[in-house]
Amino acid sequence: MGGIKEIAKMTGVSLATVSRVFNNSALVSPKTREKVLKAAKDIDYRPNVMAAALRSGKSKIIGVIVPEVNNSFFSDIINGIEGVVSDSGFNIIISQTHEKQERENAALNSLLELNVDGILMSISKETKDYTQIQKIIDSKTPIVFFDRRPTLDAINAVLLNNYLGAYIATEHLIDMDCENILHIAGNPDVSIFEERKKGFVAAAQKHRVQYLVNHLPNIKSNPEEDLNSLKDILKKHPNIDGIFAYGDEMAIHLLNLLNTLKIEVPKQVKLIGFGNANFSALTQPSLSSIDQESSLMGELSANLLLQNLKRKTKPTAKVLSPKLIRRESTKNLDQ
Amino acid sequence: MGGIKEIAKMTGVSLATVSRVFNNSALVSPKTREKVLKAAKDIDYRPNVMAAALRSGKSKIIGVIVPEVNNSFFSDIINGIEGVVSDSGFNIIISQTHEKQERENAALNSLLELNVDGILMSISKETKDYTQIQKIIDSKTPIVFFDRRPTLDAINAVLLNNYLGAYIATEHLIDMDCENILHIAGNPDVSIFEERKKGFVAAAQKHRVQYLVNHLPNIKSNPEEDLNSLKDILKKHPNIDGIFAYGDEMAIHLLNLLNTLKIEVPKQVKLIGFGNANFSALTQPSLSSIDQESSLMGELSANLLLQNLKRKTKPTAKVLSPKLIRRESTKNLDQ
DNA sequence: AATAAAAATGTAAACGTTTACATTTTTATT
DNA sequence: AATAAAAATGTAAACGTTTACATTTTTATT
Structure with missing residues (x-):
């Protein structure tokens, strides 16, 4: 029995x-x-949680969908989510999309079959078709987006002000006396990278410094090629004295490329990344960056969702302000 | 209806x-x-998965317990697990222990209430009391341990040969002409760190080189203090020419400490870590390390569990062989 | 065409809870 | 002590499936 x-x-x-x-x-x-x-x-x-879930319609499970779990940013977010959610007696089910829309839809479907009480997700880079997501929003299952949102109205989201982050990073380079700055931009299909680009351009124009935007898309597949592109850029624009990279991993690659080219950081060129990844404090020189409070973002998303579970609230989008992290890679040795 | x-x-x-x-x-x-x-x-x-689960007794959910999700090693493992498990139509529920026995027990309990079909876990550093775990082993719920196992007989586990990894790392230093080597060891309560220490000692004795074992326990809380201890060690043993650190994060800290002390790596001292973390290829100089195939470990554990779900098999422990990753920090500039 | 075997379908109970509603018991009020 | 109100408990159905067993239909065999 x-x-x-x-x-x-x-x-x-x-x-x-x-x-x-x-x-x-x-x-x-x-x-x-x-x-x-x-x-x-x-x-x-x-x-027996399952039996209770069946009868009551409340599963006490929250679904979390991320592009990749083994990514410093998203795993920090999951950490934040897990903390608040488990304190409230919920469990989390995690799915990865590997940046594929198809997997994302499958994951959403699977979560609905599990009767999750709510969903926390960051959409994949590939996702353009929001019909599946719209269906969930229309249904009663509460959903909160973090970091990357679909371009739909009336959604719950916890986002980073990427424009502001880029703006701050760029202003910091200018503060450190850079007068000719380069932005290595990310995939233009991803809105957060576009916002960073815009923030960069806005700050550069505001302070009337010379600026330039470029991509180095092959850094993982073919670093040699990118080394050459970078060399070309720097040759064409020999007075570049500051670089803002769209992400920390890219920034570290740049750091190594600059080292290979015998260009000293921060003496000749100052460098700042974005994301404040766990390894950014450990490089030589340590990398200045923009912190996006990933763990906090996870906590806030989870709280917003839990709030929604209690009673259906109006869709709210919370926007976090990124913080400048000054380290050696942008130090002004003359100041 | x-x-x-x-x-x-x-x-x-x-x-x-x-x-x-x-x-x-x-x-x-x-x-x-x-x-x-x-x-x-x-x-x-x-x-409705819940209803099916209730009736059939199969939830199609697998519980995963790790010390921390936002840790390069464990998130790689989760990635590996998620891959094979989701291909078989299972979902994963993730809990963190934050290295606390109490949380671990709570997580196990919660998973049992959810009627998970099986459990994959790595025990916390603190766990000494295995009664809760023994209870699960005695019950019908299949459980597989990865990386860190309880000292119990007849368990399913996928482990790394830490002794061998340390042995290989140490031999590599010796191959690179180190004759006086230092091991920075990890928490002696954790068996994997003890095995690494033993592997180090064995290799050093085998090849009849001078060796030394030390801890630098305050590197996160008080790096200043560790900088001084390290200085002391090196002063006392000025001919140390090779260091094997129990983990990559520690190794990177050492790299920075050595840099502060104006000791050149690999010219004066060669340095190797353990774990092949994602950031180890990005440092300057890049860090030699021991790869533990974390993603593979996740996949193998998941496969072992799935196999156990089909029919109860004899408990098996699979031991993976670590691989040496040679990078700049151990380069012999004379060879 | 009759019969046996195999394939397809149906019936009804069960999994372990929650919960609306009904009933009983206790406590407060006069 | 009688009565009303509040607190505690009970009854029975329901959540949406699966599954053992029974029955019907189809196919193969003679």
């Missing part, structure tokens, strides 16, 4: 009352509560 | 038959199968 039924039989009390005890209903006398709890301990009772 | 019942009504077929269609039972004629599938599509039917 096992389960609530056995406890009911043991204590001579009804199923309903036993259930009430485990759901902390106020409507049960201390005496019977104690009796039930004792019996539960005796048989090492473990409630 | 919704669900299987509605489809049954629409198609004029019984509940059982509809169920058979979705479970790919061979015992259903192509004609009715088609009819049912059509109806399912028409009402956008989504099976």
